[in-house]
Amino acid sequence: MPDRKDDVYGDHISHKFNDELMELKTQFLEMGGAVESQVERAVKALIDSDGELAEQVRLKDKEVDKQEVALDEEATLIIARRQPTARDLRLVISVIKMVADLERVGDEAKKIAKLAIKLSEEGQAPRGYVEVRHIAGHVQSMLHDALDAFTRLDSEQALRIMKEDKRVDEEYQAAARTLLTFMMEDTRNISRCMSVMWVLRALERVGDHACNIAENVIFMVEGEDVRHTSIEEAERVVGG
Amino acid sequence: MPDRKDDVYGDHISHKFNDELMELKTQFLEMGGAVESQVERAVKALIDSDGELAEQVRLKDKEVDKQEVALDEEATLIIARRQPTARDLRLVISVIKMVADLERVGDEAKKIAKLAIKLSEEGQAPRGYVEVRHIAGHVQSMLHDALDAFTRLDSEQALRIMKEDKRVDEEYQAAARTLLTFMMEDTRNISRCMSVMWVLRALERVGDHACNIAENVIFMVEGEDVRHTSIEEAERVVGG
Numbered sequence: 001m002p003d004r005k006d007d008v009y010g011d012h013i014s015h016k017f018n019d020e021l022m023e024l025k026t027q028f029l030e031m032g033g034a035v036e037s038q039v040e041r042a043v044k045a046l047i048d049s050d051g052e053l054a055e056q057v058r059l060k061d062k063e064v065d066k067q068e069v070a071l072d073e074e075a076t077l078i079i080a081r082r083q084p085t086a087r088d089l090r091l092v093i094s095v096i097k098m099v100a101d102l103e104r105v106g107d108e109a110k111k112i113a114k115l116a117i118k119l120s121e122e123g124q125a126p127r128g129y130v131e132v133r134h135i136a137g138h139v140q141s142m143l144h145d146a147l148d149a150f151t152r153l154d155s156e157q158a159l160r161i162m163k164e165d166k167r168v169d170e171e172y173q174a175a176a177r178t179l180l181t182f183m184m185e186d187t188r189n190i191s192r193c194m195s196v197m198w199v200l201r202a203l204e205r206v207g208d209h210a211c212n213i214a215e216n217v218i219f220m221v222e223g224e225d226v227r228h229t230s231i232e233e234a235e236r237v238v239g240g
Numbered sequence: 241m242p243d244r245k246d247d248v249y250g251d252h253i254s255h256k257f258n259d260e261l262m263e264l265k266t267q268f269l270e271m272g273g274a275v276e277s278q279v280e281r282a283v284k285a286l287i288d289s290d291g292e293l294a295e296q297v298r299l300k301d302k303e304v305d306k307q308e309v310a311l312d313e314e315a316t317l318i319i320a321r322r323q324p325t326a327r328d329l330r331l332v333i334s335v336i337k338m339v340a341d342l343e344r345v346g347d348e349a350k351k352i353a354k355l356a357i358k359l360s361e362e363g364q365a366p367r368g369y370v371e372v373r374h375i376a377g378h379v380q381s382m383l384h385d386a387l388d389a390f391t392r393l394d395s396e397q398a399l400r401i402m403k404e405d406k407r408v409d410e411e412y413q414a415a416a417r418t419l420l421t422f423m424m425e426d427t428r429n430i431s432r433c434m435s436v437m438w439v440l441r442a443l444e445r446v447g448d449h450a451c452n453i454a455e456n457v458i459f460m461v462e463g464e465d466v467r468h469t470s471i472e473e474a475e476r477v478v479g480g
Contacts (some may be wrong), residue, residue, distance in 0.1 A: 065468035072465070076333055083323040096333065096465070100340065122279055180431060187424045194420065194437075201441075228305035 017082050021091065024074055025151075028095050028102075032067035032147040035102045038064065038109035039143065039206060041234040043136040046116035046199060049127055054120070064106035071099045088226065094216040098150070101209040105143065108202040108209075115195045115202075127182045127189065128196035131175035135203045137170055142210040149214060155221040155238045161214035162226075162234055168207040175200050256321050261331065265391075268335050269340075271307040272387040275342045278304065279383065279446060280350035283376040286396055286439060287369055293358050294360070297353035304346035311339045314337045316420055330463065334456040337384035338390070341449040345383065347448075348442040355442075367422045367429065369435035371415035375443045378408055382450040389454060395461040395478045401454035402466075406446040 038057055045054035075096050078084065084092055141162050149157040176197060183193045215227050218238060226234040278297055285294035315336050318324065324332055382404050389397040416437060423433045455467050458478060466474040 005429065062468070069468065070467050076329065079319060079333075080329055082327045085320045089316065089320055093319075096336065097340065100337065180434060183423070183430050184427045187427060190423050190430070191420060197434075225309050228302070228309065 005237060011021075012074060017084075017088075017195065020074075020078050020082065021088065022059075024071070024078060024092070024095055027071055027074065028099065029147060029151060030164040031064065031102050031149075032143075034064055034067065034141055035105045035109070036140070036147070039112075039136075042109040042112035042116065043132065043140075043203075045113055046119065047133060049116075049120040049123075051117050051120040051176065054113040054116040058117075059112055061106050061110040064103060068099050068103040072096060074097075087220070087223075090220050092120055095218045098213050098216050101134045101212045105206050107160055108205050112199050112200045115199050119192065119195055122192060126128070128179050128200070131171075131178060131205070132196065132199055133174060135168065135200060136169050137166070138171065139203050139207040139210060142168070142207055143213075146210040146213040146217070148185055151216045151222050152219075153217065155218045158214035158217040158221075159234055159238045162211055163231060165207055167202060168230075172204040255329050257324075257328075260314075260318050261328065264311070264335055265320060266330070267307070267311055267314065268339065269391060270388060271339065272383075272390075273303065274300075274304055274307065275345045275349070276380070276383055276387070278346055279352075279376075279380055282349040282356065283353035283372070283380075283443075286359065287373060289356075289360040289363075291357050291360040292351040294340050294356040298350055298357075302350075304343060308339050308343040312336060315339075327460070330460050334460050335466050336389060338453050338456050341452045345446050345449045348445050350442065351386040351442045355439050358365045359432065359435050362432060368415065368419050368433060368440070371411075371418060371441070372436065372439055375408065375411050375415060375440060375447075378404070378411065379443050379447040379450060382408070382447055383453075386450040386453040386457070389457045390460075393457065393461050395458045398454035398457040398461075399474055402451055403471060405447055405451040408444060408473075412440055412444040464465060 038060060041053055042057045045057060046052065075092050075175075078092055079089070131231070142161050144145055145157060146161050149155070149161065179193045179197050183190045212227075215225075218224070218226050218234065222237050224237045229237075261347045278300060281293055282297045284290065285297060287431070315332050318332055319329070319349045382401050385397060386401050389395070389401065419433045419437050436439075452467075455465075458464070458466050458474065462477050466477055469477075
């Protein structure tokens, strides 16, 4: 017969540890939700020429920064207190890395908000908003899917996001060429088109960070680092 | 009289642990040196219009990526095996974060190398190289000083780097305005000036990453997170 005391004690420890890991995941997803909303609102502020909304996004970035600091502290405490190994350690270290990505997505949203303010003050909608809308939609769904892949620890979905990143890069290159043409057509377009160019660049970076999160999900689930491998190699890791 | 056996055993354990931490530091600084050289060579390739050197930088980035993966693995192993706490744990976690910064500096060097190839193929030195040279010198010394601050665990030097970052941002803004003027003067300048603009942006990002490393050094030494605080608050942390 097993020693009940030991069982209860063991159970208690592991319960607490599990609770802490769950709490870390929950906090991470909360930060993810906040960052998703920042990107969405920044793009909306730009397209609607809504300076007030853009200002809200700028201010809200401070809260995202606080979430980063809190999550880092929580993750470090878990390592110090629980001394996780194997899969649990991979989860905690991945969270530390992905939190940095989320914070940078927040920074990109803030940049877009600042450009939205600049553009709304200058009045008159410039060219390139069709492209912004298109790429924004694409990277927003990548970010959403990456957070979803983390929630469900779904490495196949993560792999799909890695593939999407290549397409975003192509879309970004095409959009940048279009804007360059507008600039050459009329020098009065240059300053405003440059601002739109920076928005596109910020969105492309959001796609990169979503891709980083996806790579971390694969690392957590499969235990293999696919950051600098080919898509074929990542497919082998996820499929095998 | 102390138990000699225990002493020797304890010493042995702590020696091995110390060796591992030293090895992690050494590997990190090696990666830092490689990345510094990548930035330096990418900028030289651009200014000398040296397509061959730029190609070498591009290829070399794969080695930097490998260093990132190896360092991450080593740091994770140390956590799993040695279960460090307090200062040691801060060191290992900071290394994990700073490695990501170094890898991104490597990516920026690769971007500059690609633009150097593009610009050298188009022939004729464009405007903006004075600005590139100036900002490159500035961020290269920031990166060097950040790695030096890490080596000597010097939080005061780290604080100086945080202050430099603001100056780089101002220099970057001024350079971007100058380039915008060139573009408006003559539409034939636009495409080449855009490439130079991306180089400036990449260099400004290198400064950001140097600043991130500096913030981590302060965290390691002082145990306080100064990432999203004011310079005054960082001064208090380092000075107190």
